[in-house]
Each structure stands twice: as structure tokens, then as C-alpha cells.
Amino acid sequence: MKLGFTQAEEDFRQEASDWLNAQMQGEFSDIRGITSLTEKAERRIEWEQHLGEHGWSCIGWPSKWGGRDATLAQQVIFAEEYARAGVPGRVNHIGIELAGPTLLAFGTEEQKQRFLPGIASGKTIFCQGFSEPGAGSDLASVRTKARLDGDEWVVDGQKIWTSLAQISDWIFVIARTEEGTKGPKGLTFLMMETDQPGIDIRPIEQINGDAEFNETFFDGARCPADSLIGAVGDGWRVAMGLLSFERGVSTLGQQMAFRNELDEIVAAAKANGKANDPIFRQRLAKAEIGLRLMRYGALRMLSNTDHSKVDGAALTYKIQWASWRRDLGELAMDVLGQEGEIADGTEYEWSTLPNLFLYSRADTIYGGTNQIQRNLIAERGLGMPREPRGVK
Known part of the structure; x- marks a missing residue:
């Protein structure tokens, strides 16, 4: 087990620390120390884009897609220095840590070109559509349905606890696409734009007065047929792959x-x-x-x-x-x-x-x-x- 870092890694720590502290004491001092994920949302999106402009948004990604090809040790160091500098939590955490790695692992080259640059630059914010009122920890019980209508998927159902859906551009959704299936079979992983008539996002007020979470309702919401990640019915495998990136x-x-x-x-x-x-x-x-x-x-x-x-x-x-x-x-x-x-x-x-x-x-x-x-x-x-x- 590795409990220390090399001199080169400590040099990287100093570089990251210097840059982050300079931003928090300069242009973005107004967001330093914020703990609420909804406070100053527009400024936080500007911060995401600033990270992207300077190559600090997704350092563990391949440089081809906006990353730095950072080693595991460097990623750990950056995460530590990010928190140490009092930088607020990432409003595009879902995009950087979950959607992006899932696309890198399971997406087509066309899908990577379509989504990854926007995520890396902070111009495409993602949220997650997994949990439902009757399917929280038991994800295999989802009842949201999707059916093909020509060259589009039509989605009907409800998701809950969709963090920061109110500021997100896209949502990835686990939906049941095979009628009569139960459990992990018959599920498909879809990518959907949130700004459309068929999606209704309603905030849930939390005990601390914040409204980070939302209910998301799908009533005839649509996305192109090629918006699925993996194959039809392969959503469970993709979802489990995504969740493995969470830790x-x-x-x-x-x-x-x-x-x-x-x-x-x-x-x-x-x-x-x-x-x-x-x-x-x-x-x-x-x-x-x-x-x-x-x-x-x-x-x-x-x-x-x-x-x-x-x-x-x-x-x-x-x-x-x-x-x-x-x-x-x-x-x-x-x-x-x-x-x-x-x-x-x-x-x-x-x-x-x-x-x-x-x-x-x-x-x-x-x-x-x-x-x-x-x-x-x-x-x-x-x-x-x-x-x-x-x-x-």
C-alpha cells in the first residue's frame, strides 16, 4: 500500500495548490467556502468553465478529451488540494466523475466527440436519473419506461433525488425498454436533454433549507434513437460500470x-x-x-x-x-x-x-x-x- 508521494508528485501538489489558492483569493474569491451546491449557481458554472480553460477540470481524462492524463496519485493530490483551498463542490461532479468516465468506457467514438468536450469545458452540465420513489437502493426496480417511436425514444415516468437537475443541460436515465421484464433485465441507458416540454423538474426543499435535489417527471420526453449508451437492454451493465466510478x-x-x-x-x-x-x-x-x-x-x-x-x-x-x-x-x-x-x-x-x-x-x-x-x-x-x- 502506498502511503506517501514522490518528489515529482509533491511538485505537482504545489502547482495545483498555488493555482487553486490564487483563484480563490482573486477572481473567484466570492465563491470560496460555499457549502451549498445551489448558492451562486451561475458563478459556479463560470468556475467550471474556468477550470476547463486552464486544464484543471478533468485531469484524469485522456488529454485527447480535455484531460491531463494525470496519474492516480496526481488525481488524489488535486482532489485534496481542491478541498484544502476552500473551493466549493463541483456543480458538474456528475458529468466529470460519472457521465464522462462512462462515455469513455462504453460510448462510441461519435458519442465521445458529441459529449466529452462540452463536459470538460464546463459548458455541458449533467445530472443523474436513476432513483425513483419505488426504486432507490433497489435500482433494478425502476419503472420509468421508454419506447422507440421512429428514430426517437419516448420516455414516461418519474425520477427522484436528481441533484442539480435545475441547472443541468443533460440527464442520463435508466429506463425499462422491454415490456414485461423485471429486475436488471430489459433496462436501457439513455442520454436526454433536460430543456424540453416533456421534462418537468420540481425542487425538493431539504431540512437545511437548500433545494439541491429534485423530482423529475417524464411525460412523452424524447431523445434520438442513438442517444443510448451500450445496447438496448444493456443498461444494467452500463449503470453498474458508472457506479463503480463513484468510489x-x-x-x-x-x-x-x-x-x-x-x-x-x-x-x-x-x-x-x-x-x-x-x-x-x-x-x-x-x-x-x-x-x-x-x-x-x-x-x-x-x-x-x-x-x-x-x-x-x-x-x-x-x-x-x-x-x-x-x-x-x-x-x-x-x-x-x-x-x-x-x-x-x-x-x-x-x-x-x-x-x-x-x-x-x-x-x-x-x-x-x-x-x-x-x-x-x-x-x-x-x-x-x-x-x-x-x-x-
Whole structure:
């Protein structure tokens, strides 16, 4: 397992850090430190385009498609320095980390030429149309349907939790294209423009007052017949390939954001005297230990080159960080006390730590609930019998 970096890699770190900090202290200082994914959306899109102009948007992609052919170590370093500099989360995360790699792996040359330059330049924003009211963690239960009508697919159904659909240009959709099929069979992976009469996007207000998520309704929405990725009925394989990209190098950048949150909690505890309480010191130490263990686990996971074996670290990572951050949110509120219950502004505007608490309540639910994660660990990692799926 690789736990350090070479001098050349540290030189790359310095280059990335210098550039990112210069932007956050200069032209884009107004977006530094923003935690909401919907705040200053137009400026955030401008930031995506600025990243693309300077070759920092998708550094792990091939240079042919706007990347830098960056090594895994360089991608990890950039993700860490991105979070360390206080740069807000990517509003085109879905395009850069999921849609783009999926197109590189499964798309035709024509599809790559059609989509990848726009994603890399920040001019094409993507969102994801997977979950439905009755198909969240159980993705194979999707009921959204698509049928061919001449040279177009016609889509009817509903998706939910479509992050940033309100600012997205395209959505990739898993739809059932073979009547009568169940489970993973008969699904097709489609790419659709969001700005059309057949798509209705409705925001979902979250507990922290934000509206990052949306319901997306399809009523006769259309896309060209060649907009599918892979073959008809091959959507499950493509979707599973896409989800495998979700646990990539961004995990280390995510942990740097966690580091920033924990450091702010420690600073608050020192300021209000809670750091002198042995119980709070113990809880802060436990949080520190958990964060360091996650880093080592992520490095081990990313260092694994034997893809023929099930990676236990990869199976446990989601439940590990989600549970840790949920506890971190509770620690933040306990440290702040009554101060944490008062918003900074006249509207529903929370500072970093109260917002951490509110947002982290969902961490153990989205992206696969803790219950689903335990099933994956048991069945795929430990080889235990599958959970009964019901009796017909």
C-alpha cells in the first residue's frame, strides 16, 4: 500500500495548490467556502468553465478529451488540494466523475466527440436519473419506461433525488425498454436533454433549507434513437460500470473536506471551553482517529490493482464515512450548544457546523443506505447467503 508521494508528485501538489489558492483569493474569491451546491449557481458554472480553460477540470481524462492524463496519485493530490483551498463542490461532479468516465468506457467514438468536450469545458452540465420513489437502493426496480417511436425514444415516468437537475443541460436515465421484464433485465441507458416540454423538474426543499435535489417527471420526453449508451437492454451493465466510478479518487478530496469540518469543530471547542472537558476531548480524539483510519483505508482501496478479487475496503467505505460524518454532525452541535440553534441571517441560512449536522442526517441514506451496505458486505465480501427477496 502506498502511503506517501514522490518528489515529482509533491511538485505537482504545489502547482495545483498555488493555482487553486490564487483563484480563490482573486477572481473567484466570492465563491470560496460555499457549502451549498445551489448558492451562486451561475458563478459556479463560470468556475467550471474556468477550470476547463486552464486544464484543471478533468485531469484524469485522456488529454485527447480535455484531460491531463494525470496519474492516480496526481488525481488524489488535486482532489485534496481542491478541498484544502476552500473551493466549493463541483456543480458538474456528475458529468466529470460519472457521465464522462462512462462515455469513455462504453460510448462510441461519435458519442465521445458529441459529449466529452462540452463536459470538460464546463459548458455541458449533467445530472443523474436513476432513483425513483419505488426504486432507490433497489435500482433494478425502476419503472420509468421508454419506447422507440421512429428514430426517437419516448420516455414516461418519474425520477427522484436528481441533484442539480435545475441547472443541468443533460440527464442520463435508466429506463425499462422491454415490456414485461423485471429486475436488471430489459433496462436501457439513455442520454436526454433536460430543456424540453416533456421534462418537468420540481425542487425538493431539504431540512437545511437548500433545494439541491429534485423530482423529475417524464411525460412523452424524447431523445434520438442513438442517444443510448451500450445496447438496448444493456443498461444494467452500463449503470453498474458508472457506479463503480463513484468510489474513485474523489474519496480523498471528500476526506479533506471532512478535515476542514473537524478542524472547525476543534476551533469552536477551544473557543468556548468545551475542549477542556475530558468527555469532549475524548469525542474529538475519536473523530480524529476515525478520519485517519478512513484515509488509510481509502489509500489501500485506491492502491488495489488486483481487480479480480472483491475489495473489502471498497465495500466498507460508504458505510464507514457516512456513519462517521453523521456522528461528526452530532458532535458539532454538542460543541456549539444553543449557539448552534441560531441562524446567522434573517432567512434560513446556517453556518458551516449547523449545516453539517442537518446535511449529514442524509449521509447514511443516499448513495446506498447503511442497511443496503451491510447486505453488500455480507453477500459480496463475506460470501454469506443472500437476503430473502420475498415470497411470491
